[in-house]
Amino acid sequence: MTSRAWSRPRRRALPDSCGSGARTSWICSPITPSSRSACCRDWPDGCVPSYSEPTPTLERPMSERTAGTVMIVDDEEMVLTALRTFLELETPWAVREFTSPHDALEALALERIDVVLADFMMPDMDGISFLREVRGKKPHVSRILLTGYADVENAIRAINEAGLYHYLEKPWDNEHLRMVIRNGMERSSLVNELDARISALEQANGELLEVRSRLIRMFL
Numbered sequence: 001m002t003s004r005a006w007s008r009p010r011r012r013a014l015p016d017s018c019g020s021g022a023r024t025s026w027i028c029s030p031i032t033p034s035s036r037s038a039c040c041r042d043w044p045d046g047c048v049p050s051y052s053e054p055t056p057t058l059e060r061p062m063s064e065r066t067a068g069t070v071m072i073v074d075d076e077e078m079v080l081t082a083l084r085t086f087l088e089l090e091t092p093w094a095v096r097e098f099t100s101p102h103d104a105l106e107a108l109a110l111e112r113i114d115v116v117l118a119d120f121m122m123p124d125m126d127g128i129s130f131l132r133e134v135r136g137k138k139p140h141v142s143r144i145l146l147t148g149y150a151d152v153e154n155a156i157r158a159i160n161e162a163g164l165y166h167y168l169e170k171p172w173d174n175e176h177l178r179m180v181i182r183n184g185m186e187r188s189s190l191v192n193e194l195d196a197r198i199s200a201l202e203q204a205n206g207e208l209l210e211v212r213s214r215l216i217r218m219f220l
Contacts, residue, residue, distance in 0.1 A: 068185045069094040069112060073104045073130060074119040074146070083117070086174050093181070101130040108134060113141055115184040117168075120147035120154065128154070131162035140191040142184030144168060 070093050072083050080097045087095050096113065098104035101124055108116075116134050120127040131143040145158050148170035158164040165187065166180045 067092070067094070068114040068188075069096060070181060071104060071108065071113045071116045072097045072118075073099075073101055073116065073122070073127075075099050075122045075124075076119070079119065083177075086177070087181075090174070091178060091181070093185070101125040101133075104130070105133055105137065108137055108141075113138065114188040115142045115144065115181050117144045117146055117181070120145055120149060128158045128162050131158070131164065135163045139163070140188050140195065142166075142187050144180060144184060146170060146172065 070087060072080055072087075072095065074080050074083075074097075077099065080099065084095050084097055087093060093114075096104075096107060096111070098107065101118070101122060104116075104118075107113075116131065118127040118130050118134075122130070125133075127145050127147065131145060134141055134143055142165040143162055144166045145162070145164055146168045147154065155164075155167050158167060165184055168177065168180065
């Protein structure tokens with residue numbers, strides 16, 4: 001009795017209909033006609049290509065993959081350390097920390113800051129007054145108030161005076177904090193983009209008015 005000889009097929013990836021992430025290796029095992037897929041009919045009996053599904057990767061949202069800077073202002077060193085450690089280890093954002101609101105305002109005038117997180121109770125200047133100053137100097141910055149003395153009156157004052165973006169109570173939840181800052185980053189980016197487009201439109205409008213004036217002078 002003679003046996004039929006066949007040569008091992010050349011290595012190749014499965015067609016798209018077999019799925020992505022194919023590997024160029026084979027596993028020989030019994031198969032039935034019903035289990036053979038149409039895209040594998042050219043393979044010898046008993047030999048089907050093996051493949052593995054691509055391993056899903058957990059990607060950060062676009063805003064977390066974009067460079068941004070968070071400013072933290074709190075007179076308590078322990079709070080600053082806890083916030084800085086979490087943000088530096090668990091997020092891609094740069095962190096600037098200050099115990100003095102006045103020092104923070106000086107830095108704000110010189111640096112690009114996207115989100116400011118400030119404590120409410122500080123000796124030199126309370127958090128609402130500080131964030132009001134931030135609003136006047138850099139209105140695009142998202143302003144977050146962190147407080148252990150949450151009440152409706154202070155929340156209303158913060159919203160009205162400082163244009164507060166968010167209000168967080170101590171002790172905070174790290175994942176919730178990350179989400180709030182991430183959304184604040186997105187807000188700041190959108191405000192900056194909108195401001196740039198408005199400036200471009202104003203410039204274009206000014207140029208059009210100048211052209212119009214020249215044309216009028218030419219023909220009148």
